[in-house]
Amino acid sequence: xxxxxxxxxxxxxxxxxxxxxxxxxxxxxxxxxxxxxxxxxxxxxxxxxxxxxxxxxxxxxxxxxxxxxxxxxxxxxxxxxxxxxxxxxxxxxxxxxxxxxxxxx
Amino acid sequence: xxxxxxxxxxxxxxxxxxxxxxxxxxxxxxxxxxxxxxxxxxxxxxxxxxxxxxxxxxxxxxxxxxxxxxxxxxxxxxxxxxxxxxxxxxxxxxxxxxxxxxxxxxxxxxxxxxxxxxxxxxxxxxxxxxxxxxxxxxxxxxxxxxxxxxx
Numbered sequence: 001x002x003x004x005x006x007x008x009x010x011x012x013x014x015x016x017x018x019x020x021x022x023x024x025x026x027x028x029x030x031x032x033x034x035x036x037x038x039x040x041x042x043x044x045x046x047x048x049x050x051x052x053x054x055x056x057x058x059x060x061x062x063x064x065x066x067x068x069x070x071x072x073x074x075x076x077x078x079x080x081x082x083x084x085x086x087x088x089x090x091x092x093x094x095x096x097x098x099x100x101x102x103x104x105x
Numbered sequence: 106x107x108x109x110x111x112x113x114x115x116x117x118x119x120x121x122x123x124x125x126x127x128x129x130x131x132x133x134x135x136x137x138x139x140x141x142x143x144x145x146x147x148x149x150x151x152x153x154x155x156x157x158x159x160x161x162x163x164x165x166x167x168x169x170x171x172x173x174x175x176x177x178x179x180x181x182x183x184x185x186x187x188x189x190x191x192x193x194x195x196x197x198x199x200x201x202x203x204x205x206x207x208x209x210x211x212x213x214x215x216x217x218x219x220x221x222x223x224x225x226x227x228x229x230x231x232x233x234x235x236x237x238x239x240x241x242x243x244x245x246x247x248x249x250x251x252x253x254x255x256x
Contacts, residue, residue: 034220035225
């Protein structure tokens with residue numbers, strides 16, 4: 001169901017993990033599906049289910065343009081997203097970009 | 106060509122005009138209050154299910170802000186975390202801010218905190234109910250204003 005998503009994330013970073021990945025040395029991505037987004041019901045049943053999840057990209061270089069590549073790759077395969085947060089984790093010195101995505105299934 | 110007439114729109118418009126600014130503000134605040142309730146309950150419930158030992162302080166720090174006027178002239182209310190965990194450490198003389206702990210839980214960290222999204226899932230689950238509650242409260246207020254006008 002999420003093969004396309006994983007495939008495009010691998011175009012951005014070689015290290016892509018599902019659900020968990022931490023204490024790494026270089027840039028890496030963690031992705032996960034975590035709940036149902038705004039789905040559509042009609043005639044007493046669900047007509048269109050939307051799955052929502054996140055992509056977390058951990059980088060060390062503040063000038064890393066790979067951030068834009070994540071968004072370009074998601075656009076290429078028509079996955080809707082928003083940039084949820086950008087956090088600097090001072091104990092590991094990673095800059096943590098977090099996107100929320102939605103896919104209709 | 107088809108035509109459509111909406112009856113009573115002029116009367117409703119006049120009833121709304123009759124509401125003073127204070128009455129309208131109070132109605133808006135009541136609507137926000139009703140909308141906030143399911144959101145706060147859902148966030149609390151989700152947080153309870155994801156926190157582990159030693160994070161009872163985080164649950165206690167969850168609260169609802171006072172309803173305040175925003176810079177666009179509307180009203181805002183927020184559900185969030187206040188204060189510190191009271192355990193001073195390097196970089197945090199008052200303890201780690203509860204907002205930071207909540208963010209680490211929601212988004213995960215590179216250091217080793219697994220991601221446990223609770224806030225976004227809560228909002229997704231109750232958004233319709235919250236909007237419904239707000240609509241019902243505001244419609245009831247408008248209905249009352251309309252009846253006052255018709256007297």
